[in-house]
Structure formats: C-alpha cells, structure tokens
Amino acid sequence: MIWEGSSVVRALTLAGCPLHELLDRQIPKLARQLVRGFAEQIPVYRRLPQEELDGDITAITEHNLRLISRVFRDGSPPARHDLTPLRESAARRAQEGVPLEALLAAYHLGARLVCERLFERAGPGDLDDVLAANRVILLYMEAATAAVSTGYLEERESLLSLEQHAMHATVSALLGGDRAALAGVRLAPRYLVVAVGAGRHPDEVEAGGGVAGRRKSHRIRAALRRHVGEPVLDAFDATGGIVLVPVREAEPEAGELARVVGKAAGAEVWLAVECAPPQGVPAAARLVEEVLEVVRTFGQPPGAYRLADVLLEYQLTRSSEAMGLLAGLLDPLLDNPDLLRTLTAYLDTGLDRRRTAELLHVHPNTVDYRLRRVVSLTGLDPMDPAHLQRIGAALAARRFSEKGFGETGSGEKEASGKRLTGNR
Structure with a gap:
C-alpha cells in the first residue's frame, strides 16, 4: 500500500504482484547478496571475520528487509521497538571499532541494491508505484539512520567515558606513585x-x-x-x-x-x-x-x-639569603631607571653596544656613558668577565623579586601544584 503519512491510498504492486510479497520471497537470498556487496564495496566490512558476516551482519540485514516489507504491506512507519535490533547492532559495531560512516554506508548501499533488485523488471505502467515505493524506502531510511546513529553514538560515548576514567586513573596513579593502582596496567618503559x-x-x-x-x-x-x-x-x-x-x-x-x-x-x-x-x-x-x-x-x-x-x-628561585644580596647589588641604579634599563639591554644583546643603542633609541656614545655611570655607582664593570657573571645573577635576582615569585603563600603554591599534576 502507498504510505502517505498515516493514510492508505492503495496497494503497491509491480507487474500486478504486491511489492511486499515480491520482497518476502527473496529475503534470505537477498540478505546474503547484500552482505557480499558490503564486503566487496566497503573496506571495513572486508576485514570483518566471515563468521560475523554470515551471522550478525546477515541477521540484521534480514531484519531490515522484513521491516521494509512490512512498511510496504501495512503502509505505516516502523515502531520504536522494531528499530531496537538496529540500535543494538550499531552498538556492537561501535564496540568493534567499525566507523559510523562505514556503518551508514552499508545501510545506504543496501537500500540502493534493494531498489535495483526490486525494480529491475519494472515497466512503464509501474512508474507511479515505483516512485511511491522509493519514497517509502527513503522514509524508512530516515528512521533507520536515526536509530543506527543513536545506538552507535550512545555506545561510543559510554566507551569513551570508560576510557577517560581509566586514563585519568592511570595519570593520577603515575603522578602519585601509587604502585598498587598501577597493578595490571601496561606502562611504557x-x-x-x-x-x-x-x-x-x-x-x-x-x-x-x-x-x-x-x-x-x-x-x-x-x-x-x-x-x-x-x-x-x-x-x-x-x-x-x-x-x-x-x-x-x-x-x-x-x-x-x-x-x-x-x-x-x-x-x-x-x-x-x-x-x-x-x-x-x-x-x-x-x-x-x-x-x-x-x-x-x-x-x-x-x-x-x-x-x-x-x-x-x-x-x-631556591630560597636563600643570597637572593636579596644579589638583587641589592643593583640598588644604586634605582634612582636612575635609564641606567638599569641600559645595563639589562646590554647583557640581553650579548654586550653589543650598537644593538643596545638601537633598542633604546639612543646614540652608542650614550650607551658608553651610561655603562661608565653603572661602574661608578655599583663597582661592577660588565667588561670585566669576573664582574659579568655577578651582574647577570644580580639582574636575574632582581627580575625574580619583581615578578613576585615566592610571594605566594605555601598553601596557594601547593594548590597550584595540585592543579598542574591533576591531583584535584
């Protein structure tokens, strides 16, 4: 019968024979042919065990063909419980790692092959019924695709949740040194x-x-x-x-x-x-x-x-009395920020006075003058290798102090560490 919403218009026939009867006669044989087509045209199915193709895949294919036949016969869409086997089968494919696109490709390939088989001998007088039957199959595929996608994605989400839980448990055990929790877990060397x-x-x-x-x-x-x-x-x-x-x-x-x-x-x-x-x-x-x-x-x-x-x-950054003393070596420059800025740029450019001048937008002679002032105020000469190390350490210590590193309370630092290591 033609299915238009919930209205029955008339019986769908092909060469005078009801379509559902034509389909019923060949369901077992047609299901096996469809499964062979899946294995030939969809690479993932080609890699599945023959036992699975002959068993579960063939069984769900037969179920789909019977549902399509029933739609032709009753003129009504499949009920939710009719689609339960499709959801369950899709969940098993998710467990096996079959991609969803491959699964949906099999359904659409099956629908195309069914149409080709059913309508290969249709004549001009069957045009209206063939068009109506194609519409019925498309409507059926909408329901089947939704059921398959739902079953697959729900199972995949469940599997991912388990994987995520296992991963976080392993991370926590590794970071916490919990050997008992790692028993049986395959770890990298x-x-x-x-x-x-x-x-x-x-x-x-x-x-x-x-x-x-x-x-x-x-x-x-x-x-x-x-x-x-x-x-x-x-x-x-x-x-x-x-x-x-x-x-x-x-x-x-x-x-x-x-x-x-x-x-x-x-x-x-x-x-x-x-x-x-x-x-x-x-x-x-x-x-x-x-x-x-x-x-x-x-x-x-x-x-x-x-x-x-x-x-x-x-x-x-390690706590010591030397930190304050190192930073204090440059205290005489605090009243003249240009001197400290010049000294910092001079070391950052690898003791290149011209590059320092370019960075500060001053003349190289100005750089020389400021460096001489640094020597006179601090007693530290950047041209002296022995002094250079002390200046570098003093600048690093001052940066360290200005950033406030270590000013955080121990409780806050501990909480920060726990956040980074995932020990929430």
Missing part, C-alpha cells in the same frame, strides 16, 4: 613528562572563552596523539597542565613537540620536559612544573625547556 603552559587563543578573549578553551585543549590532545602515534596521558585544561608521553624507543624531540602543540593551540606555548621511568614520574612532574614556572617568571620566549636551559634562574 619511560615517559616524557611535559608541563604545558598555554597562552590564550584569540577566541578565548571573546564571550565564548570557555568553549574556545575546551576546543583548544582538544586540539592539543589530538595533535599530540597524531605526532606521537599513540594515546598520551594528560591532566591539563585550557591554561596548561601535565602530559605524559609514552617513550618506547626514541624520545620525542622537545622542540618539535613545542612546535606541534603551539600550532594546535593557536597561541603561545611553553613546555618544560624531563624523561623518567614510571617510578620516577612523580619527581619528574614536580621538576618540570618548577622549571615551567621559572621559564614564565623570567619571561623566556615560547618553546621547550629543560632544567639545563635555566639552571641559573632555577637556582635563584
């Missing part, structure tokens, strides 16, 4: 422990900053997974955190890792890295967090850093 500090993407400045931040985090995870070639363990948000990159052979090059993460983030990114075996991950995580904080406190440019890259700055 070593991990590249990475502290990530991410700047803000332009979209995060807008009203939808929260959404933009989550999208940035997702891009970073995906880029790391592609670059490394396997899942990484992470505990980070839009501003940064900890990533554990499995190292099974060669250690990933840190600079390239920073480039990949920066490109994915679309923002400035700082990485601090250290390689360690599983039992060394907690200590490595604490170290890279401290290195990252040093890197950002001292205004280092985006990129990848190890402890060796910031040894002086790192040591200056």
Whole structure:
C-alpha cells in the first residue's frame, strides 16, 4: 500500500504482484547478496571475520528487509521497538571499532541494491508505484539512520567515558606513585613528562572563552596523539597542565613537540620536559612544573625547556639569603631607571653596544656613558668577565623579586601544584 503519512491510498504492486510479497520471497537470498556487496564495496566490512558476516551482519540485514516489507504491506512507519535490533547492532559495531560512516554506508548501499533488485523488471505502467515505493524506502531510511546513529553514538560515548576514567586513573596513579593502582596496567618503559603552559587563543578573549578553551585543549590532545602515534596521558585544561608521553624507543624531540602543540593551540606555548621511568614520574612532574614556572617568571620566549636551559634562574628561585644580596647589588641604579634599563639591554644583546643603542633609541656614545655611570655607582664593570657573571645573577635576582615569585603563600603554591599534576 502507498504510505502517505498515516493514510492508505492503495496497494503497491509491480507487474500486478504486491511489492511486499515480491520482497518476502527473496529475503534470505537477498540478505546474503547484500552482505557480499558490503564486503566487496566497503573496506571495513572486508576485514570483518566471515563468521560475523554470515551471522550478525546477515541477521540484521534480514531484519531490515522484513521491516521494509512490512512498511510496504501495512503502509505505516516502523515502531520504536522494531528499530531496537538496529540500535543494538550499531552498538556492537561501535564496540568493534567499525566507523559510523562505514556503518551508514552499508545501510545506504543496501537500500540502493534493494531498489535495483526490486525494480529491475519494472515497466512503464509501474512508474507511479515505483516512485511511491522509493519514497517509502527513503522514509524508512530516515528512521533507520536515526536509530543506527543513536545506538552507535550512545555506545561510543559510554566507551569513551570508560576510557577517560581509566586514563585519568592511570595519570593520577603515575603522578602519585601509587604502585598498587598501577597493578595490571601496561606502562611504557619511560615517559616524557611535559608541563604545558598555554597562552590564550584569540577566541578565548571573546564571550565564548570557555568553549574556545575546551576546543583548544582538544586540539592539543589530538595533535599530540597524531605526532606521537599513540594515546598520551594528560591532566591539563585550557591554561596548561601535565602530559605524559609514552617513550618506547626514541624520545620525542622537545622542540618539535613545542612546535606541534603551539600550532594546535593557536597561541603561545611553553613546555618544560624531563624523561623518567614510571617510578620516577612523580619527581619528574614536580621538576618540570618548577622549571615551567621559572621559564614564565623570567619571561623566556615560547618553546621547550629543560632544567639545563635555566639552571641559573632555577637556582635563584631556591630560597636563600643570597637572593636579596644579589638583587641589592643593583640598588644604586634605582634612582636612575635609564641606567638599569641600559645595563639589562646590554647583557640581553650579548654586550653589543650598537644593538643596545638601537633598542633604546639612543646614540652608542650614550650607551658608553651610561655603562661608565653603572661602574661608578655599583663597582661592577660588565667588561670585566669576573664582574659579568655577578651582574647577570644580580639582574636575574632582581627580575625574580619583581615578578613576585615566592610571594605566594605555601598553601596557594601547593594548590597550584595540585592543579598542574591533576591531583584535584
């Protein structure tokens, strides 16, 4: 019968025979032919075990053909319970890792082949019924596609939730050194422990900053997974955190890792890295967090850093009586900010007076004059190699003090560390 909403117009026939009877006669044979077509034309199905093709796939194909036949016969759409087997079958494909697009391709290929088989002998007098039957099949496919997509995505979401839970449990156990929780977990021989500090993407400045931040985090995870070639363990948000990159052979090059993460983030990114075996991950995580904080406190440019890259700055952040004394060496320059600015630029340019002059927009002779004033006020001569190290340490100590590093209370610093390591 022609199905138009809920109205029955007349029986659908082909060469005088009801369409549903034509379909019923060949369901088992047609189902096997359709499944062979899936395996021939859809690569994923070609890789499925023959037992599964002959069993579950053929059974659900027969069920679909019977539903289409019933639609032809009754002139009414399939009920929700009729579509339950489609949802369940789609959930099993999700468990097996069959992509949703391959699953939907099989349904649409099946619908096309059914139409070709049913209507291959249709004559001019069957045109109206063939058009009506095609419309019925399209309406059926709408319902089937919705059921299949729902069943697949619900199962996939459940699986992802389990995977995420397992990943976070593994990250927490590794960072916390919980050997009991790691029993039975397949760990890499070593991990590249990475502290990530991410700047803000332009979209995060807008009203939808929260959404933009989550999208940035997702891009970073995906880029790391592609670059490394396997899942990484992470505990980070839009501003940064900890990533554990499995190292099974060669250690990933840190600079390239920073480039990949920066490109994915679309923002400035700082990485601090250290390689360690599983039992060394907690200590490595604490170290890279401290290195990252040093890197950002001292205004280092985006990129990848190890402890060796910031040894002086790192040591200056350790609490000691020497810190105040070092910073105080330059106190005589505080009444003349131009002198301190010139000395800083002179060291930053590698003792190049002309580049210093260009940066400060002054004449090179002015640079010479100011440096002589520095010597007379502090007794420290940047041209003297013995003094140069002390000046560099004094400038670093003053930067350290001005940034307020260490002014945070111990409780707040501890909370910050817990955020970075994911120990929420």
